[in-house]
Structure formats: structure tokens, C-alpha cells
Amino acid sequence: MRIRALVIRIVRQFLHDKRSMALLIVAPLLVLSLMYLVFNGDTYEPKIGTVQLPEAVSQTLGENGADVTAYDSEAEAEEALAEREVDAIIRLDGAAPAVKLEGSDPARNRAVMAAVQKAMQAQQGPGGSPAGAAQAPVIEYLHGSEDMSSFDNFGPVLIGLFAFFFVFLIAGVSFLKERTSGTLERLLATPLRRWEIVAGYMIGFGIFTSIQAALIAGYTIGVLGSLMAGSFGCVLLIMLLLSLTALSFGTFLSAFANTEFQMIQFIPLVIVPQVFFSGLFDLESISPWLRWLSYITPLKYGADALRGVMIRGEGWSAIAPDIGVLLALTLVFMAANVLALRKHRKI
Amino acid sequence: MAAASEICVRARDVIRKFDDKKVLHDISLDVAKGGIFGLLGPSGSGKTTFVKLIAGIDEATSGQIEVLGTPMPKLAMMVRIGYMAQSDALYAELTAKENLEFFGALFGLRGSRLKQRMHEVMALVNLTDHMERSVGAYSGGMKRRLSLAIALLHEPEVLILDEPTVGIDPVLRKSIWDELQSLSRQGTTILVTTHVMDEADKCDRLGMLRDGRLIASGSPEELKSRTGSATIEEAFLYYGGARA
Ligand SMILES: Nc1ncnc2c1ncn2[C@@H]1O[C@H](COP(=O)(O)OP(=O)(O)OP(=O)(O)O)[C@@H](O)[C@H]1O
Ligand SMILES: [Mg+2]
DSSP, X not given: OHHHHHHHHHHHHHHHOHHHHHHHHHHHHHHHHHHHHHHSSOOOOOEEEEESOOHHHHHHHHHTTOEEEEESSHHHHHHHHHTTSSSEEEEEETTEEEEEEOOSOHHHHHHHHHHHHHHHHHHHHHHSOHHHXXXXXXXXXXXXXXXXXXXXXXXXXXHHHHHHHHHHHHHHHHHHXXXXXXXXXXXXXXXXXXXXXXXXXXXXXXXXXXXHHHHHHHIIIIISOOOOOSOHHHHHHHHHHHHHHHHHHHHHHGGGXXXXXXXXXXXXXXXXXXXXXXXXXXXXGSOHHHHGGGGGOHHHHHHHHHHHHHTTOOOHHHHHHHHHHHHHHHHHHHHHHHHHGGGTOOO | XXXXXXXXXXXXXXXXXXXXXXXXXXXXXXEESSSEEEEEOOTTSSHHHHHHHHHXXXXXXXXXXXXXXXXXXXXXXXXXXXXXXXXXXXXXXXXXXXXXXXXXXXXXXXXXXXXXXXXXXXXXXXXXXXXXXXXXXXXXXXXHHHHHHHHHTTOOSEEEEESTTTTXXXXXXXXXXXXXXXXXXXXXXXXXXXXXXXXXXXXXXXXXXXXXXXXXXEOHHHHHHHHTOSSHXXXXXXXXXXXX
16 A cells, blocks of 8 residues: 555656656667667778789679779888778788788778688689589578677677666666655655565566566567567566666665765766676676676676577576576665665664 | 643653764653644754654654653554654655645545545645646745645644744744644644744743753743743743853
8 A cells, every 4th residue: 555655656756757757768779779770780891902913803802892992002002001091901922912901990900801811712712623612611500690790799788788777877866866855754754664665666666667678678679670589578577677676776776875976976886897797798808806796797697698588599497597696686685775774764 | 740641742861862963962851742832942953853753753862752652763653643844855746636645645545535635734724726736836835835734634643843834924824823723722732843933922832942952841921930031032042041
């Protein structure tokens, strides 16, 4: 009954507060769309300058995804490279081709090397024996496909990150406002119990975060067409738990902030490190003595499970442990919040 | 001293410290059932701190506070107490009606009873026409009145009002005091803090706080005659000066 009153109040406040609504619903979709445009663009076409290269070689380079410009002298080509008009120059050093890369962007370096290697293979192909074609490796994919884009790879982590981030911020600031506006003290003069306050917030905000989670997942998979190998139900379940974790975490941490600005100051402390461990970056390359941190970041569990389902098509049994951890973290943060409220009223 | 069953609020040797700063010093006080008890004192004397202890929002560092025979703080007592804070604690995004519905539901009011009470208290504070307006668009005095309406909503036996009439015009202030007096005649115990001396005169009994100490208590007439003053203001200055 009292929890219901709290839930109704939170829902009404939210419906009156168009800005927060927009931040919770529109902002993640907008950012995801931008990410999609950035990461899903066509593969980069490396610009390669050639110096007195046989016409056939230039042509095969062009056929293998390079934008080829021919230069008459080496000096001209070097100048173009320095001006960053081309990403690499190729000339013949005796019989062997020599490649000089501009080198400041690893992604472009890789694109150049890929084009050069493909071209070299193509050059050798027709000249080799017919058996050469048979010897070419057969390539299969256990998960994903040749067409998998960066967005397909990042997508699951990103939707988890946005669900977590926006819910953390809005729930934390709202709970803080209850304290700074004096209404929390007013609530403590009513028969409302501490755990009822926490439960009311979880349910009231839970309604909106569930809608947000469903929208983000639906939009990413349905509209942006992110790779989706597993079941949508599993994705929804993970998203829901991840946002509930963010909800309990945000409301708990708000006990340690006195102003909205102090709440913002938590972002570099508790959100940014989670991004590092979430799987956007390869964990193998993180020093072992830092790696243990990943085990206490909620986002890692959510992102792992989301990747498992969306990329590798894992089912319930594979994500159950991650779900369990998220559920446990939510309960721990909720209990901690009930305890933190003791600061304001012992009973 | 009145019999135990006649006592509404009973405070014994109450001390409240914030960190190491003692804000209330050994306050012992009895407030009889029914009637209006006024807590008087300059700014920073500890009025708010003291009434919060009685309302059960805060806990005394040492000493006991009983309300209606029950040691505070106690959750079950919250339904029998109505509290109006010094600063308006309202949800600005919501309408007055939504604020009332929320607090009403917390106190277990619902359905037609809730509706009826909402209209009664809003009529009392003269806000009936502004029921559907968002509280964010209220004036300071209107917010004050809505806070009072919320405190009255569940018909508490004990009403604790922390400077209820600040920012309210004299006409409305008079009608609010008339209502408080009629409530007290019906048996509600009202504890009110104030700086305003003519309000103090309307109280049945007064307690004077200064620097966290209860320096005097009694009916306005008693305090005046004891100090040989014509007004409460003089009596207040007498007690304040005597200890300074
Ligand atoms: N949470 C707190 N932490 C530290 N000191 C406090 C706290 N609350 C009140 N005080 C101190 O206790 C003293 C009494 O404060 P209180 O609010 O009870 O005064 P008051 O009589 O209600 O004053 P006013 O008439 O201005 O409302 C003040 O000196 C104040 O600084
Ligand atoms: Mg005060």
C-alpha cells in the first residue's frame, strides 16, 4: 500500500518531467544511432601512391580495394605522403615491392597492408599451378560472419553501457533530490519504512528503465540491424537486470553526494573504469594485476552475457551465472541503501 | 504536574549533540493533552532540533522523549503525529492534489475518505481553487499553506508545526489560528514553534528556549506576572537577559 503510493508518485513525477524522460529514452537511442553511423561505415579505402609500378600491379591494387594514384618521381610521392594525401607509397626496390606507410593511424596502416597482401596473392594466383587454387584455405566462421562490422561487435556492449549509464545518472540524481529538497526528511515523518522507500524507488524507476531497456534493445537489433544470433527474450532479461543494478547502484551512491554536481563527479570514478572492463577493449592486454577489477564491475557481467547471446547465440544456461551475479549485486546495493538511510532515521 | 494519562509529550533530560556541539542541553518538559503549546525562542535556539526529536525524525543523543506514553522514535506512532517542517517539503513537479494523494496514501487514507479529507484541508487553508495546479507554480505562502494542509490530512492526535505561519498574510493567519484553536478544543494537542509574539499570546502554554536550554515554561499569564511584564515580549527579554 505505502510502496504503491510511492510508485504512483514516482511515475507521476516522471510523466511531468519531460527532460528526464527524454534523457532516459531519447538520448540512448540517439547516441546508439551515432555509434552505428561511425562504426558501420563502409570499410576504409586506403589511398596508395605508386612510383613507376607496372600497370598490372597498380590495377590489381585497385581491384583489391585501394585508391591508387601514380606518381612520376619518388620525391613527388614522398611529398604526397608527408602531406597525408596518400596513406602509403609503393615502389619497386629491385624486383621486390617496397611499401612506405604514413604510419600515424593504425587502422589505415592495416587497411593498406590488407590491400597490398590481397594484391600480391592475386598476382601470384593466376601464375601458379591450378592446384594453387585448391590449396587456398577454406574459411568458415564458428560465430559471426565475414560481413560482421565493428558495430556488431561493439553493439551488445554499447546497449548495456547506455542502459547502465543513463539509469545510474537519473536514478541517482532523483534520489539525491529527495534528500536535498527536504522531502526525504518529510517522508521520515510518515510510517514509511526505510526498505519501503528503497523498494518503491526500485519499482517506480524500474517501470521506466524496463521500457528503456526494451526500446534500446529493440532499436539496436530491429532498426539498426545489429547482429543477433540468440533470443531476444534473453537480451531483454539481461538488459533489465543490468538497469536494475544501475538503479540500485545509483540510488545507493547518491547517499555519498550532497549536490547534483557531486553525483556527476562519480562518473569518472565509477562509470568510466567500467567501460574499460566491459569488453570494448581486449582484456587480455590489461595488466594481470588490474584484471581482477573486472570481476567487481556490474557492466562486465551484463556486457559478457549480451555478447554471448547476440554474437554467439548462447542460451539461458550460458548466461545464468551472469544473471545471478547481476541479481546479487542489485540486492547488495539495495541492502546497502537501506543501511545508508539509517543515517537519516534509525528505525 | 498532571497525571501520566494527561500528558501528551514528556521529555526528560534531553540532550542532542551534532558532532561535539551540544545543541540541546538537558531539556525536561511536559506538554499536556489538548491545548496549544508554543515553543518560543530566537533563531538558532534549537526549536527545530527539539520538535524533530518529538516528531520521531531525529533521535536524542541522551535522555527520553515519550509521546502519548510511547518512547520515541517509533514508527507506529507516526500515524498519530502530524508534522509540518520549517522548510516546505513538497514535490514541485506534482500538483497539489497529487501531493495530497501521495501523503494521504502513506498514512493509509484512500477512496472517498481521502477525497473528503483533501477537500476539507484545502478549504481550511483557502487553496481549493488551486488543487490542480503544479506546486512549482505556487507562491511561498501557498506552499506553506499546502504543507499545513498535508500535516492536517490524516487527523493526527498530535500536531507539530514548525513556524507554520511564516509568509502568510494576517487575514489568513487569523483564520488558521482560529482553526488550530478549534482543533485543540476537539482534543488535538498542538505543538507550535514561533518567533511571533502575538501568536505566543494565543497559546495555552509556552516554553521558552534560549541557546538550547529551556529557560521558562507556563501559561502566558503566568510568565507575564512572574516577570512583572505587560507583554510576552518583555517576559522573553527578561528571561533571556537574566541568563545572558
Ligand atoms: N544537522 C545539524 N548539524 C549541525 N548543527 C546543526 C544541525 N541542525 C541544527 N544545528 C545547529 O543547532 C542549532 C539549533 O538549530 P535549530 O534549527 O534547531 O534552530 P531554530 O531554533 O529552529 O532556529 P530558527 O528559528 O532559525 O529556525 C543551530 O546552532 C544549528 O546550527
Ligand atoms: Mg527552526
